[in-house]
Amino acid sequence: MNNTITTFDDIIGQTEIKNKLSFYLRGFRVTKMIPHFMFVSEKGTGKTFFSAKVAKELVIDGKPKTAKLINCATIKNLKQFVEQVLIPFIQDNTCTLLLDEASELPKDLTMSLLTMLNPNNENRNTFVYQDMVFDIDFTKHSFLLATSEPDKIFHALMSRCNRLDLEAYKPEELMEIVRRNIIKNNVKLTFTDDVVELIPTVLRRNPRCAQMMANDVINYCSQFNIDTFDIKAWNDMKKQLGIKPLGLNSMEIKVLQALNKNPHSRLLDLAAKTGMSATAVQKDAELHLLRNNLMKVDNGRCLTEVGEKYLNNM
Numbered sequence: 001m002n003n004t005i006t007t008f009d010d011i012i013g014q015t016e017i018k019n020k021l022s023f024y025l026r027g028f029r030v031t032k033m034i035p036h037f038m039f040v041s042e043k044g045t046g047k048t049f050f051s052a053k054v055a056k057e058l059v060i061d062g063k064p065k066t067a068k069l070i071n072c073a074t075i076k077n078l079k080q081f082v083e084q085v086l087i088p089f090i091q092d093n094t095c096t097l098l099l100d101e102a103s104e105l106p107k108d109l110t111m112s113l114l115t116m117l118n119p120n121n122e123n124r125n126t127f128v129y130q131d132m133v134f135d136i137d138f139t140k141h142s143f144l145l146a147t148s149e150p151d152k153i154f155h156a157l158m159s160r161c162n163r164l165d166l167e168a169y170k171p172e173e174l175m176e177i178v179r180r181n182i183i184k185n186n187v188k189l190t191f192t193d194d195v196v197e198l199i200p201t202v203l204r205r206n207p208r209c210a211q212m213m214a215n216d217v218i219n220y221c222s223q224f225n226i227d228t229f230d231i232k233a234w235n236d237m238k239k240q241l242g243i244k245p246l247g248l249n250s251m252e253i254k255v256l257q258a259l260n261k262n263p264h265s266r267l268l269d270l271a272a273k274t275g276m277s278a279t280a281v282q283k284d285a286e287l288h289l290l291r292n293n294l295m296k297v298d299n300g301r302c303l304t305e306v307g308e309k310y311l312n313n314m
Helices: 016-032 047-057 076-091 106-117 155-159 170-185 194-201 206-225 231-241 250-261 267-272 278-291 305-313
Strands: 035-041 067-073 097-102 124-129 134-137 141-147 162-165 295-297 301-303
Touching: 016 047, 016 162, 035 047, 047 067, 047 097, 067 076, 076 097, 076 124, 076 134, 097 278, 106 155, 124 305, 170 194, 170 206, 194 206, 194 231, 206 231, 206 295, 231 267, 231 278, 250 278, 250 295, 250 301, 250 305, 267 278, 301 305
Parallel strands: 035 141, 035 162, 067 097, 097 141
Antiparallel strands: 124 134, 295 301
């Protein structure tokens, strides 16, 4: 039997995750079972992509099990899950459920998943809902969950899953993602060395941003009929698209400008001054600013020296 796992060969980076998944997929070829996985990372870093890759490898009788991708934010209660998922896909079927945005699972469904996913020597569980009985057989049914907010996952549900935290992408890995996406579009393009160093600095450590950047570069080069993307082209494209240093967006710039005028602002004050909700400021703006040492939270929120220089350079 060929015991080589090649499905991850075209994925850049994430060596540890790829090794772990390859280990469990080799085991699946023998046991027909795989752990319940919880993929954890920021948005746009490949959680759903990895779970889809795994699902394709879960082959029984020569074909992959039916894969059902579910955005958990669309599931309002257990009744809906039973009617739309368990009955059509689990009952008397083999299936891989991909539960994306698992932090949005409703409470009654979370409690039910504790029963369905509970590990035991028999590798199966019985779940009863009203007058229906569902046999959850781990040789037939696989569960792959993903979240960008692991703190919101009920601890007992997390404990039933094999947690896989995706690593941060290195600049050279992000640039390689840009290159490969350009090649996939059958575009022949050369980057000058200075541009190779600069592009990853605006990609926010995010492979989705790298894919989008590849599309922008292709678009720009096709408009001007060029096959070498140099510093002049890069600066021109940045100007046209409003690409800021470190990849900051307009919301994050607003936060920096507000802190520049009002040091040591509280979260609610900052929300009022920027016209955003406190949640949006905290979750959508501050994370990237803190990561890049542009602001700090110390007796309120204020700019760092790096943040002050950033605004002055702008």
